[in-house]
Amino acid sequence: MKLGARTGGQSRGIATYFEEASERLALEDGSRVGVIGGGPAGSFFAYFALKMARSAGIDISVDVYEARLFDQRGPAGCNHCGGVVSESLVQLLATEGINLPPTVVRRGIESYVLHTDVGRVLINTPLEEKRIAAVYRGNGPKESEPVEIAGFDRFLLDLAISAGANVVRKLVTGFDWDHGRPQIMTPDGAESTYDLVAVAAGVNSHIVKTLNSRDADYQPPETLRAFISEFHLGEATINECLGNSMHVFLLDLPRLEFAALIPKGEFATLCLLGDDVDEELIESFLATREVKACFPGNVVPAPVCHCFPRINVRAAVRPYADRIVWIGDSGVNRLFKDGIGSAYRTAKAAAKTVVFRGISRADFERGFWPECRNLIMDNWIAKLIFGVTTLIQRVRFLRRGVLRMTALEQQREGRKRLMSSVLWDVFTGSAPYKEILLRTFHPMFPLRLAWNLVAGNVVRTKEQGVREEAQ
Amino acid sequence: MSSAGLGKTYADGEVIVRQGETGDCMFAIQKGQLEVVKHSKDGEARVAVLEEGEIFGEMAIFEREVRSATVRALGEARVLTVDKKTFLRRIQEDPSLAFNLVQMMSRRIRRLSGEIADLRPGSVPRSQDTLALTEAERQIERRKRPDRRVNSDRRTGERRRGTERRGVASASAKKD
Numbered sequence: 001m002k003l004g005a006r007t008g009g010q011s012r013g014i015a016t017y018f019e020e021a022s023e024r025l026a027l028e029d030g031s032r033v034g035v036i037g038g039g040p041a042g043s044f045f046a047y048f049a050l051k052m053a054r055s056a057g058i059d060i061s062v063d064v065y066e067a068r069l070f071d072q073r074g075p076a077g078c079n080h081c082g083g084v085v086s087e088s089l090v091q092l093l094a095t096e097g098i099n100l101p102p103t104v105v106r107r108g109i110e111s112y113v114l115h116t117d118v119g120r121v122l123i124n125t126p127l128e129e130k131r132i133a134a135v136y137r138g139n140g141p142k143e144s145e146p147v148e149i150a151g152f153d154r155f156l157l158d159l160a161i162s163a164g165a166n167v168v169r170k171l172v173t174g175f176d177w178d179h180g181r182p183q184i185m186t187p188d189g190a191e192s193t194y195d196l197v198a199v200a201a202g203v204n205s206h207i208v209k210t211l212n213s214r215d216a217d218y219q220p221p222e223t224l225r226a227f228i229s230e231f232h233l234g235e236a237t238i239n240e241c242l243g244n245s246m247h248v249f250l251l252d253l254p255r256l257e258f259a260a261l262i263p264k265g266e267f268a269t270l271c272l273l274g275d276d277v278d279e280e281l282i283e284s285f286l287a288t289r290e291v292k293a294c295f296p297g298n299v300v301p302a303p304v305c306h307c308f309p310r311i312n313v314r315a316a317v318r319p320y321a322d323r324i325v326w327i328g329d330s331g332v333n334r335l336f337k338d339g340i341g342s343a344y345r346t347a348k349a350a351a352k353t354v355v356f357r358g359i360s361r362a363d364f365e366r367g368f369w370p371e372c373r374n375l376i377m378d379n380w381i382a383k384l385i386f387g388v389t390t391l392i393q394r395v396r397f398l399r400r401g402v403l404r405m406t407a408l409e410q411q412r413e414g415r416k417r418l419m420s421s422v423l424w425d426v427f428t429g430s431a432p433y434k435e436i437l438l439r440t441f442h443p444m445f446p447l448r449l450a451w452n453l454v455a456g457n458v459v460r461t462k463e464q465g466v467r468e469e470a471q
Numbered sequence: 472m473s474s475a476g477l478g479k480t481y482a483d484g485e486v487i488v489r490q491g492e493t494g495d496c497m498f499a500i501q502k503g504q505l506e507v508v509k510h511s512k513d514g515e516a517r518v519a520v521l522e523e524g525e526i527f528g529e530m531a532i533f534e535r536e537v538r539s540a541t542v543r544a545l546g547e548a549r550v551l552t553v554d555k556k557t558f559l560r561r562i563q564e565d566p567s568l569a570f571n572l573v574q575m576m577s578r579r580i581r582r583l584s585g586e587i588a589d590l591r592p593g594s595v596p597r598s599q600d601t602l603a604l605t606e607a608e609r610q611i612e613r614r615k616r617p618d619r620r621v622n623s624d625r626r627t628g629e630r631r632r633g634t635e636r637r638g639v640a641s642a643s644a645k646k647d
Contacts, residue, residue: 099477
């Protein structure tokens with residue numbers, strides 16, 4: 001007999017609650033979780049889900065499907081990414097008790113150099129401390145010497161293993177449903193049924209497109225083609241030419257959104273983002289004087305390794321359903337920046353939801369989606385900020401003013417670093433774009449910018465730190 | 472230290488935080504050891520040795536008090552600063568971020584309670600078995616860290632045992 005039917009009135013609500021509770025989709029002792037992809041999103045999810053489940057007293061098992069162990073040099077062991085762990089993520093991970101060891105960090109970044117056609121300026125971190133990590137996602141570029149390094153993805157996968165995750169070194173070739181539960185298929189014909197599957201396969205994997213999810217309205221994210229290449233320069237040359245700085249280029253080249261040169265051990269990683277980067281854009285970028293000046297003898301060497309990975313530029317539609325959730329690149333990401341940070345945020349939000357709320361579509365809607373929505377809202381503001389950045393890229397008059405304002409802030413001790421902090425966070429991806437935008441509302445910001453636009457273009461004084469070059 | 476490490480490198484004896492100063496950040500030890508020293512009118516006394524992976528200065532994040540002790544490098548050490556603003560902004564969105572800190576503070580309170588109990592007049596000092604258990608617990612914690620360095624751990628263990636022996640001797644002397 002139903003409790004509500006017997007006692008009537010207010011008890012009906014209680015009965016409904018218990019009925020709903022008994023039908024609730026949730027992880028319990030013995031639940032099995034499958035994770036497709038052992039990159040940062042998959043490893044973070046496995047690590048946090050196991051850790052949180054243990055603290056909640058639930059005994060679950062997690063299988064991470066990853067065919068690679070990220071210990072091969074070159075593309076075979078790599079996840080095709082610029083490999084920068086942002087300042088905010090380095091700090092948050094340290095707070096979580098996850099410290100990146102020197103075997104993983106190929107170089108600690110302590111400053112940025114902004115290159116434009118009207119000069120360049122060095123932007124130092126306020127604390128003069130290395131808080132940005134340049135890492136390899138795999139085990140270094142093709143043709144690199146075997147050294148005692150560990151890739152970032154391997155480090156995180158080991159972390160997940162230390163928390164109790166089981167790595168299944170197989171490709172995922174298919175996905176289906178078995179009596180309402182997700183099922184993962186592998187090339188050896190094995191079929192494993194799970195209570196929950198987290199998809200962390202990125203946007204460069206075929207599995208994201210081939211996944212068919214019953215009752216899911218999931219649509220994969222929109223992507224753009226980026227370009228990443230590695231140059232072997234040797235550690236001494238890197239120290240001399242690039243130092244511990246990430247070099248960012250604001251050049252007036254059509255279709256170019258962002259370009260950065262990142263020093264890592266004996267190599268420098270070039271990362272180009274834009275409107276479908278192609279050979280023509282790469283050649284015109286490498287032919288600019290500003291880029292050549294970063295290499296010894298003003299000659300850009302041949303890259304030892306390169307790839308054209310796709311990046312997430314528009315969030316996936318409804319990246320969750322009953323018993324399935326999409327995290328990292330295959331779900332929602334920050335626009336152009338801090339992809340690893342987005343993987344951490346969405347993976348942790350998904351882990352919290354599945355352990356403390358449940359694994360139904362409604363649970364993800366309430367627990368996981370708000371984190372994704374924050375990222376999506378912030379990306380709208382990012383579009384505005386990158387629109388302004390593009391304008392600065394196109395208009396030399398603006399570049400002179402921005403460069404002059406930044407250089408003066410860097411030179412004068414105690415001066416409030418308004419433009420420097422905005423540029424720093426736009427380039428590093430450390431702060432939410434909303435916060436960066438709010439900083440430009442500081443009353444002194446437009447006043448100083450206006451003065452520097454006048455002084456940089458009319459007065460044309462040459463401050464130390466700004467190298468204005470004749471065109 | 473190599474260019475690969477994160478944080479700021481401090482030379483032996485260099486002060487990271489000074490007792491009495493106001494602070495707006497906490498710290499995570501990336502490499503090396505630090506000593507925590509309490510200054511009083513009687514001089515200074517070492518109250519703890521902090522190891523790689525430990526977090527300190529977290530009280531400045533949660534309360535507007537001055538630093539309660541001085542922390543300085545014990546040999547060369549590398550330390551990462553965690554900004555109060557970055558931490559508090561994120562903790563609004565993800566309160567579980569504080570979980571690791573709460574666990575760490577809980578362990579410290581447990582250890583301090585044990586030490587206070589040992590120092591009270593008439594209390595029976597903790598047996599060698601209890602001390603061995605504490606050391607075993609610490610070893611388990613060290614094993615959980617992804618980047619293990621056997622030599623560093625061995626050296627650390629020896630130093631720790633020395634410190635603990637001194638701690639027990641000092642407690643016994645006070646009771647006498």
